[in-house]
Amino acid sequence: MTGASTRLLHAGAPPLRAGSGPVNVPVVRTSTVRFESVAALEDHHHRRADGERIASYGRHGLDTHRALEDAVTQLEGGHRAFLAPSGLSAITLVLLGLLSQGEHALVADGVYAPVRRVEQTLLKRLGITLEFFSPARADLAARIRPNTRLVYLESPSSLLFEVLDLPALAAVARAHGVPVATDNTWSGGWFHQPLKLGANISIQAATKYIAGHSDVMQGIVVVDSPALARRIASAHEALGLTVGADDAYLALRGLRTLPVRLTQHQRHALQVAQWLQAHPAVERVFYPALPDDPGHALWKRDFTGASGLVSFAFRDADATRARRFVDTLQHFAIGASWGGYESLAHLAAPERLREHGCWQGSQPVVRLHVGLEDPGDLIADLGQAFAHSEEAHTLVAAA
Numbered sequence: 001m002t003g004a005s006t007r008l009l010h011a012g013a014p015p016l017r018a019g020s021g022p023v024n025v026p027v028v029r030t031s032t033v034r035f036e037s038v039a040a041l042e043d044h045h046h047r048r049a050d051g052e053r054i055a056s057y058g059r060h061g062l063d064t065h066r067a068l069e070d071a072v073t074q075l076e077g078g079h080r081a082f083l084a085p086s087g088l089s090a091i092t093l094v095l096l097g098l099l100s101q102g103e104h105a106l107v108a109d110g111v112y113a114p115v116r117r118v119e120q121t122l123l124k125r126l127g128i129t130l131e132f133f134s135p136a137r138a139d140l141a142a143r144i145r146p147n148t149r150l151v152y153l154e155s156p157s158s159l160l161f162e163v164l165d166l167p168a169l170a171a172v173a174r175a176h177g178v179p180v181a182t183d184n185t186w187s188g189g190w191f192h193q194p195l196k197l198g199a200n201i202s203i204q205a206a207t208k209y210i211a212g213h214s215d216v217m218q219g220i221v222v223v224d225s226p227a228l229a230r231r232i233a234s235a236h237e238a239l240g241l242t243v244g245a246d247d248a249y250l251a252l253r254g255l256r257t258l259p260v261r262l263t264q265h266q267r268h269a270l271q272v273a274q275w276l277q278a279h280p281a282v283e284r285v286f287y288p289a290l291p292d293d294p295g296h297a298l299w300k301r302d303f304t305g306a307s308g309l310v311s312f313a314f315r316d317a318d319a320t321r322a323r324r325f326v327d328t329l330q331h332f333a334i335g336a337s338w339g340g341y342e343s344l345a346h347l348a349a350p351e352r353l354r355e356h357g358c359w360q361g362s363q364p365v366v367r368l369h370v371g372l373e374d375p376g377d378l379i380a381d382l383g384q385a386f387a388h389s390e391e392a393h394t395l396v397a398a399a
């Protein structure tokens, strides 16, 4: 058996024709698929209806899409992958694919916040209920109702990186016949394979680490069985979801270097997290690779590495000072996305933090994406921003 990096590097590579060929899969752009006869077209339609991954129209995606789907399916250890135009649309695809009017889903309270908007604007109108729960409490079984059709998780959670006990949660859901979907964007699929730990669906915003260069919007859903593939395929088809071949190519290109980028993000983020932990202006650092993080034991058991995302809560700082800190950073751009090569800072909205049951603090929280810059520069930048925000605070207080 070859190693995971070897498989990832070559997954979906085009075969040689007449003894030669390119390393990379070609970008196959088309809206129309041509057929040599009506019978051939009908044959494609029938095979597609039977669940085969075969294109009869450009929207279904041809070789480039197929190569990306195969590579991510392999990465996640799944049965089949579906591409969507963004991470959020991939999440919505799963919710709409598995939930019908009058049905209920249990959703971990720390999931990517716009999931709540999907509920408010779309699912409520369709008579679908999402119930947000605190996944650390051992009461999932008691919350499952006769009409519960999905448990939806994200581990580690958005913003505060709470690591969930996925095998335990999945075992409870499985005992009740309820499928589990989880957002695996944080690990890029490289440091964590939820389908091997009991989840049935793994979702990623390929926008982040898979594409890896802040130049693509994309989502990917990987399912573990033909039965789930049929349900997701029919919603995918009905919604008309598709991605451009150029974007599929960019995501596939990003995938080839995912392991080296993530290893470097982790190395830099750990240095930054340790430095933050020792800084007097910091109350708490949220990074599961730190030995005293509450999720460290679960992270060690279920993950093989940590990403570049590090959050921290200020000690004795109000929102004004936290804003000043972020505004003063030079190497961290202010931005909400992450997963590219560059460093970013995002001041978490207090109302978003209040949604997370795992933390009761009221101090401002900044989420950093630690990029591939020299970590010494990043740490010096954080140092000057702390110093500047404190100095400005002292001047205001003295005035």
Ligand SMILES: Cc1ncc(COP(=O)(O)O)c(C=O)c1O
Residues within 6 Å of the ligand: 086, 087, 088, 089, 112, 154, 158, 183, 185, 186, 204, 205, 206, 207, 217, 218, 219, 336, 337, 338
């Ligand atoms: C954990 C997580 N999932 C999903 C998404 C949504 O991805 P996209 O921005 O591609 O819609 C994001 C975006 O920030 C995210 O952080």
